[in-house]
Amino acid sequence: MAGSSQWPRLTARDRLLHVLGTEGALSRSDLVRRTGLSRSTITTLVAQLLTEQVLVERQDRGTPLNGRGGRPPILLELAEPAGVVLGLDLGHRHIRAGLARLDGTMLAERLLALDVDASPAASLDRVAGLVEALLDESGHDRADVRAVGMGIPGPVDRTGTMTSGILPRWRGTRPGEALTARTGLVARVDNDAHMGARGELAYGAARGRRDVIYVKTSTGIGCGIIIDGKLVGGATGIAGELGHVQVDEHGIICRCGSRGCLETEVSGPKLVELLQPAYDEPLTIPRVIALAEDGDAGANRALGDVGRRIGRVLADMCNLLNPELVVTGGAIGASPAFLAGVRDAIDRHAQPTAAAAVEVAPGALGEDAELRGAISVALEVGAPPAIPR
Numbered sequence: 403m404a405g406s407s408q409w410p411r412l413t414a415r416d417r418l419l420h421v422l423g424t425e426g427a428l429s430r431s432d433l434v435r436r437t438g439l440s441r442s443t444i445t446t447l448v449a450q451l452l453t454e455q456v457l458v459e460r461q462d463r464g465t466p467l468n469g470r471g472g473r474p475p476i477l478l479e480l481a482e483p484a485g486v487v488l489g490l491d492l493g494h495r496h497i498r499a500g501l502a503r504l505d506g507t508m509l510a511e512r513l514l515a516l517d518v519d520a521s522p523a524a525s526l527d528r529v530a531g532l533v534e535a536l537l538d539e540s541g542h543d544r545a546d547v548r549a550v551g552m553g554i555p556g557p558v559d560r561t562g563t564m565t566s567g568i569l570p571r572w573r574g575t576r577p578g579e580a581l582t583a584r585t586g587l588v589a590r591v592d593n594d595a596h597m598g599a600r601g602e603l604a605y606g607a608a609r610g611r612r613d614v615i616y617v618k619t620s621t622g623i624g625c626g627i628i629i630d631g632k633l634v635g636g637a638t639g640i641a642g643e644l645g646h647v648q649v650d651e652h653g654i655i656c657r658c659g660s661r662g663c664l665e666t667e668v669s670g671p672k673l674v675e676l677l678q679p680a681y682d683e684p685l686t687i688p689r690v691i692a693l694a695e696d697g698d699a700g701a702n703r704a705l706g707d708v709g710r711r712i713g714r715v716l717a718d719m720c721n722l723l724n725p726e727l728v729v730t731g732g733a734i735g736a737s738p739a740f741l742a743g744v745r746d747a748i749d750r751h752a753q754p755t756a757a758a759a760v761e762v763a764p765g766a767l768g769e770d771a772e773l774r775g776a777i778s779v780a781l782e783v784g785a786p787p788a789i790p791r
């Protein structure tokens with residue numbers, strides 16, 4: 403059956419790797435049968451792949467020795483790619499760090515509550531401490547780390563410099579270099595919401611989708627735009643700064659230097675501030691979400707309003723970019739009342755055909771999206787090319 407017509411576009415090498423990748427360990431004779439390649443081609447290719455350490459040999463222990471004392475066949479299998487990747491997610495109020503294998507499986511994860519906005523140096527000291535702890539815990543050392551992805555809660559340009567006043571104390575800093583100075587590890591750095599978009603694209607709600615807007619609503623409002631399967635960074639890393647779209651020309655001054663930004667009008671803390679006077683208990687974002695789930699009218703009303711305000715800006719983005727999916731992440735993103743508000747505003751304000759084309763769905767990774775995105779970036783940088791399957 404295994405003739406060359408079954409493999410129209412694969413090279414002999416890819417064909418062999420494909421068979422081993424899908425069927426597991428095989429002998430040289432099995433490979434001849436399964437790939438349709440000649441015995442001499444298999445012999446040459448296998449020798450080359452063993453030298454490159456892409457393949458390893460092992461004895462087939464499952465085959466009993468026959469009565470005449472024949473040796474069990476030697477099997478060939480793909481070598482386990484060595485090493486790990488590291489993902490770091492710095493939010494406004496936390497640091498998350500995770501270590502993953504080269505197939506993306508998480509090995510260890512740590513979370514630390516910290517006011518990241520206050521001091522770049524202190525935050526990066528803590529990051530370095532977390533990295534050491536993670537490596538110790540998982541029995542790895544720095545030499546095993548193939549690549550690092552790091553998310554920061556502010557815009558980062560292509561040179562790794564923090565470009566905007568959105569995170570004032572970090573402006574002009576180069577967090578990647580600061581991490582290298584502390585740990586010896588080289589990181590690819592990007593904005594946290596961009597990492598969240600990448601996380602949902604690689605592992606979550608946006609898997610297999612091409613044109614997606616990811617919106618993260620927590621302490622602030624972040625956004626990552628994916629066009630044709632690729633994240634849009636923009637000239638200076640600002641692309642997707644939904645939270646700093648002006649919604650009130652006469653509004654209050656924002657930390658970014660503009661006034662009446664969406665984020666100054668609606669965000670997690672604003673939501674709590676709005677509701678607090680009507681409640682006897684001290685409110686937090688998770689408490690507001692829980693109240694809404696229990697049917698509390700005020701909490702549902704306020705979450706719906708937040709969804710509508712953000713959805714109003716998303717409606718314009720739907721006209722400009724015509725996405726197929728809006729993924730809502732962050733602490734508030736999964737709230738049904740919030741999602742209904744977003745949907746309502748898009749249906750009301752976007753072009754009917756753009757509104758009809760777009761699905762609005764909660765993120766699948768929750769608060770892990772940014773960390774998973776950082777891992778996916780590290781894997782792009784540090785993992786060997788995928789074997790065709």
Ligand SMILES: [Zn+2]
Pocket residue numbers: 645646656657658659660661663665
């Ligand atoms: Zn602003």
